[in-house]
Amino acid sequence: MARVDLDGNTIKPMTICMIGAGGFIGSHLCEKLMTETQHTVLAVDVYNDKIKHLLEPDSLPWNGRIQFHRLNIKNDSRLEGLIKCSDLTINLAAICTPADYNTRPLDTIYSNFIDALPVVKYCSENNKRLIHFSTCEVYGKTIGSFLPKDSPLRQDPAYYILKEDTSPCIFGSVEKQRWSYACAKQLIERLIYAEGAENGLEFTIVRPFNWIGPRMDFIPGIDGPSEGNLLRREPLKLVDGGESQRTFIYIKDAIEAVLLMIENPARASGHIFNVGNPNNEVTVRQLAEMMTQVYSKVSGEEAIESPTIDVSSKEFYGEGYDDSDKRIPDMTIINKQLGWNPKTSLWDLLESTLTYQHRTYAEAIKQAIAKPSAN
Secondary structure, three states: OOOEOOOOOEOOOOEEEEEOOOOHHHHHHHHHHHHHOOOEEEEEEOOOHHHHHHHOOOOOOOOOOEEEEEOOOOOOOHHHHHHHOOOEEEEOOOOOOHHHHOOOHHHHHHHHOHHHHHHHHHHHHOOOEEEEEOOHHHHEOOHHHHOOOOOHHHHOHHHOEEOOOOOOOEOOOOOOHHHHHHHHHHHHHHHHHHHHHHHOOOEEEEEEOOEEOOOOOOOEOOEOOOOOOHHHOOOEEEEHHHOOEEEOEEHHHHHHHHHHHHHOHHHHOOEEEEEOOOOOEEEHHHHHHHHHHHHHHHHOOOOOOOOEEEEOHHHHHOOOOOOOOOOEEOOHHHHHHHOOOOOOOHHHHHHHHHHHHHHHHHHHHHHHHHOOOOO
8 A cells, every 4th residue: 555645645765865874863764764665765874883784684675775875975976976866865964972062173063064065065956855954952042041040931931942933042152162063053054044045955954852762872871981871880970960951752753753754845845843852851860860760670780879970061071061951842843744743751762772772781791701812
């Protein structure tokens, strides 16, 4: 039976050039496209570890519908050719690790703005549709964060709910290089929007709000430094007390939204979409405590007695760090255009994610023990 879009039209198979297909989001999107659609994916990345299970063996039911192209978009002439022979380009490539924003600001700006320019240019010049992944970081700080701490207006949603079409983008001073990522992402958004206005580029911009799930590139308290790691039963480090509030969404819910954008261009083109789950809002401290409880359940180990430890942002991230107090997405536009709403609770998404991480960690330990000594 033919699949249909939201308006009842038959969905025709398309060729999608996916830049950054080997990453966390790309791997889940490739999986969805292979198992539930007839679309073809030209998977562009420098690594393919997270999509190897989709590429081999040849007996897979989607054999021939996904091709891996190992290239770096910074300096490879093949990129334009891949975009030219595709119906749609999805750009997921980015440096998006908070620890890098103020310690590697040049790499952050080049990766998120300069390296994205050719993609926008090729799509515009060749009349190809573009879905560009931005970030909720473009909103910066909320209006409410500038109010006195005891102001009753801080509880008014108008001062902290983030809307794609009306919320201002408020960043810290230039000395706070933590905003290098948000600024680069906002500028490429403005360029894409301008290409649409002046040259007719067909685009959709996605603003993810903390997508969580198996195969994440980096999970604080799971990956990264040798200290403050949940899997090693070490206290989780809370930057400045973990008072910041965030919302979290399960990767599979988010991918459902992206598939709707892919297959409903008449409803998605020209729009910027928040993709998050406002129902899963917690402080970072509450998140850490919940992670500890969930991990105790999935690992079968007793929760550690002191699950968190406070550190300053300067100590953890270095000079030039800054933060926003809250990030809660308004869901009006995506609900109206695509009829989409997230489903998975914070507990359930953490259970799925930490079950995967625990299993992966346990397998890595087994392999390390089984590996013969070099001596």
